[in-house]
Ligand SMILES: O=C(O)CCC(=O)C(=O)O
């Protein structure tokens with residue numbers, strides 16, 4: 001299996017993109033409307049932030065989950081026992097954001113949310129009728145003005161050689177939300193698991209946009225769109241000294257949105273967070 005990069009400007013882009021999501025759980029877009037210079041500026045600004053002491057003034061609040069999560073308390077993926085080698089910052093428009101970083105990151109949050117609504121309308125349009133009939137409301141409407149959509153700025157620090165045995169930058173996991181939009185990071189490492197259990201690289205040419213299905217859309221589509229496992233592997237050789245910055249936007253429906261006979265977005269999220277032990 002190989003992930004094809006799809007040109008956003010091509011005539012059959014929407015159909016090809018949704019086909020890729022159905023077959024692999026991932027879709028990769030080039031020539032999309034997200035401004036690459038904005039992404040580059042954000043990577044630069046946040047790299048400086050992660051390398052400053054300023055981050056300690058923005059330590060996350062357990063009740064609201066906005067702010068800085070240091071490596072010492074960072075995530076352990078479901079089913080794993082070793083922590084990931086990463087630190088990150090949770091950006092919500094209603095949350096705390098360092099003043100000098102606000103303008104660019106909120107601009108990114110907004111423009112990527114707008115693109116997400118378009119991508120969800122493509123997904124709806126190219127869902128088979130017997131799948132689409134179960135969507136409780138249009139998919140793009142599920143995320144409208146959602147306060148739950150989370151922009152995570154991730155910093156994977158250079159490897160020091162003293163990392164815990166078996167630790168990797170991000171252990172294999174699935175995302176909980178509806179879809180995730182992720183610009184290619186400044187360094188490689190992202191891999192996706194195929195149906196035959198092989199790990200393949202996600203084409204991460206700088207400028208690509210990577211979209212993946214999360215568990216909530218898998219639930220709402222009764223498995224038609226698979227939430228596939230992905231991970232970020234450690235760099236080798238000289239690349240060990242390099243930081244990696246990435247910027248996933250996790251699109252979350254409004255809490256009251258009905259996903260399936262079993263779950264609303266809120267009950268689904270609560271069940272997953274309880275499993276992860278973070279609430
Ligand atoms: O850093 C990446 O490229 C992917 C991060 C990711 O999968 C996640 O935070 O859920």
Ligand SMILES: [Fe+2]
Nearest residue numbers: 173174175230
């Ligand atoms: Fe992920």
